[in-house]
Amino acid sequence: MTEADGAGRRLPPYMRHADASRPLPDDPGAQAYLDADDAPRLRPYQMTGGRTAPVDPTLALEAQVVADGAVIAAPHALRFEHREVVNLAHDPVSVAELGALLHLHLQVVRVLVADLAAAGHLRVLRPQRAAATDPAMIERVIRGLSAIA
Amino acid sequence: MGYPQSHEPAAPTPIKIVVAGGFGVGKTTTVGVISDTPPLTTEAAMTDVAAHVDRTGDVPDKTTTTVAIDFGTIRLDQGLKLYLFGTPGQDRFGFMWHDICVGALGALVIVDTRRLDDCYPAVDYFEQARIPFVIAVNLFHGRLAHSLEEVRWALAVNGDTPLTTFDARSRQSVRDALLTVCRHALQRATAAA
Numbered sequence A: 001m002t003e004a005d006g007a008g009r010r011l012p013p014y015m016r017h018a019d020a021s022r023p024l025p026d027d028p029g030a031q032a033y034l035d036a037d038d039a040p041r042l043r044p045y046q047m048t049g050g051r052t053a054p055v056d057p058t059l060a061l062e063a064q065v066v067a068d069g070a071v072i073a074a075p076h077a078l079r080f081e082h083r084e085v086v087n088l089a090h091d092p093v094s095v096a097e098l099g100a101l102l103h104l105h106l107q108v109v110r111v112l113v114a115d116l117a118a119a120g121h122l123r124v125l126r127p128q129r130a131a132a133t134d135p136a137m138i139e140r141v142i143r144g145l146s147a148i149a
Numbered sequence B: 001m002g003y004p005q006s007h008e009p010a011a012p013t014p015i016k017i018v019v020a021g022g023f024g025v026g027k028t029t030t031v032g033v034i035s036d037t038p039p040l041t042t043e044a045a046m047t048d049v050a051a052h053v054d055r056t057g058d059v060p061d062k063t064t065t066t067v068a069i070d071f072g073t074i075r076l077d078q079g080l081k082l083y084l085f086g087t088p089g090q091d092r093f094g095f096m097w098h099d100i101c102v103g104a105l106g107a108l109v110i111v112d113t114r115r116l117d118d119c120y121p122a123v124d125y126f127e128q129a130r131i132p133f134v135i136a137v138n139l140f141h142g143r144l145a146h147s148l149e150e151v152r153w154a155l156a157v158n159g160d161t162p163l164t165t166f167d168a169r170s171r172q173s174v175r176d177a178l179l180t181v182c183r184h185a186l187q188r189a190t191a192a193a
């Protein structure tokens, strides 16, 4: 059962599961491992190993994601790292914000978002590219900025 | 299950402006002084981590460089949120550069006149990507080491690229610099329409 990473460190079981929709038993050991002050930072490939949902490598930093009501009501069915994303996404939140608050690389956030979206737990709202070159939209930005004291 | 299906809150329309420039020019200061919320930092890797994770057991090589991206947000109106991303623009971060900048309304390229060449990669990038940008000289000591025309000449940016001075520690000054970016972008957008 024991698996180890390249440095010989043991990997807790939740790192080895791939399927976002498959709940893991609540594992106090895993939680303690993550909570421990001396716990090493998880490397991206450990957190996301063996996954299958297609990742959008171009998902914008400012794209908004929002969790589905049902999963908000029952987040414990999720793997730890997916649960963390859902907990931050009760209201729409940007991909960049998720990365900052969870201390995760942008690319890892994209992977987690893809997992959750594929399982129907998260909705992804891609920004409309045309907005940035729409004169009416730019005028709206100018009005908003001008109001800053 | 009988959970109340909570009505989904509306997401704001995100608009993005990139704040670029060499190390120490004042990017973090700029983003922080105008953001509604304390500025945050997110990390992007130079190499494509996602490409690695699909190959089980493949360990990214140790030289993978992580780049910190400052970001702040400004609620502009009920439905509109401005995202500011501050990033060191360096040649060797080409992949990530595009990742951050695609779809941006425009860019503020911060310059320290004592180290002008630090901003060359950013200027090159925004010219090539056709993202409207403004050169903003951060007045570290309250005065210019070179005149703005000398700066324009040294950077070889064309005449319609706005050049301005600002103070990264002043909210009003940063607001005005961002407005210059917006007006330049508006001019471009109107000309193209």
Ligand SMILES: Nc1nc2c(ncn2[C@@H]2O[C@H](COP(=O)(O)OP(=O)(O)O)[C@@H](O)[C@H]2O)c(=O)[nH]1
Pocket (backbone or CB within 6 Å): B021, B022, B023, B024, B025, B026, B027, B028, B029, B030, B138, B139, B140, B141, B166, B167, B168, B169
């Ligand atoms: N005197 C002065 N110091 C500044 C100004 N802008 C930034 N600094 C300082 O210069 C240093 C580098 O600024 P920072 O925003 O971290 O630069 P970054 O590397 O581009 O993010 C910090 O210690 C700032 O407090 C300015 O307009 N005037």
Ligand SMILES: [Mg+2]
Pocket (backbone or CB within 6 Å): B024, B027, B028, B029, B070
């Ligand atoms: Mg900085």
